[in-house]
Amino acid sequence: MPKPTVRTSGRHDLILDQLLDAAEGLFARQGVAGTSLSELADAIGLTRTGVYHYVKGKDELLEHLVRGFTLETADKLTDLAGEVSRPADVRLREGVSSMAKRIAEHPRRFRLLLTSEDSFPEAIAKQHRAARRATLDAMITLIDQVKAEGGARPVDTRLAAFALLGVTNWMAFWYQADQVGDRTPQQVADLLTSIALDGVFSQRADSVDSLKGVVALLHEDVDRLSQFVDGPSG
Template identity: 80%
Template sequence: MPKPTIRASGRYDLILEQLLDAAETLFARQGVAGTSLQELAEAVGLTRTGVYHYVKGKDELLEHLVRGFTLETAERLTELTEEAERPAAERLREAVSSMAKRIAEHPRRFRLLLTSEDSFPELIAKQHRAARRATLDAMVSLIDQAKSEGGVRPIDTRLTAFSLLGVTNWMAFWYRPEQVGDLTPQQVADAMASIALDGVFSERASGADSMHAALALLEEDVSRLRQFVDAAD
């Protein structure tokens, strides 16, 4: 595939994005196998030959779609696990918010990936599966780091990771701009992160020693239990 010149890169990016938009629409409606390169070309006003200036074929378009979501999400979350100078709870919130924002910006595109992954060509499917595993591993790592800092309740790490991923993934099926009024995708993502993490974060300040934090929670529970017992007497 010829590389775009600097002067032509703006048009190249524009046409490629139009091809991706057309692909997400046609793939969702007809399936990847049922969509021809000619249909994709006509959808953006190109000839079939003209499409080859941007992609080699349908598989490369699909790979762009996968990279734009699954691979880049895994890369960003992995980076967050390594930013040890920042509180883990802060990084966990950013991870959930960034995933939600990406989906809110392109819900139909992400929905396509979720519902079509069984029909991916093997190479793309392998990349997709590896990225999804990396995303889960990164989420587990962030939760464990937050737990060790005392900023998270004594919850099951993997169950929490699956729950947070499920909350963000489900946005692909309900999010529409008209559903959220004047809120921007970032504002929706931040609100979703707060709702999803309310049951995860401890009210104790993060960064405290984990044993002291756990002891404080136990003392709080014992105190509440005493109140119930006293009231019953």
């Protein structure tokens, strides 16, 4: 009688990560429908039967990919939006940075989700769409909270939310470790977050001791509000 397979949680997680890595490449090249479970097994040196010790099939692999990015991102931002005892600008910065870091660590995996979502099975697609809506809603809430605390420019909240999400999502298409010097994913994420939030955060805190600086910012805000009210010229 064969000995039962011994699976420690550490080994299970390691093999599952290897399966997810293999799925990234194969799904991206061949599509989900065009990739067989045998190909996934061959890619990491397992038998087809061996794969079933870790996942039930390709749909479960897809669900792991969606959960690891879309659902966890939505949960993180939703939690941050609810932590109203902390300053909103700190929470918004943390949320954008955490999204950027996660994408920098696995750009190909996130790129696959962005480009393959139309081919997801309906049950997974439904989770994916709901999580994306929750992410947008949480981002909007965080920006509104920053505005309510006086820490934001008079930006259009929804457009600002789309802009911040777009900046982080686009990392999946350009980020490569050999193009950012010796910076870690966290360092890159923090730098990108600072650049992105410059268009949202007010600089008044840095100018309170300068009347001229305050007046300049007031003029800037009036100009922005005028553009928003009047709309594009021509």
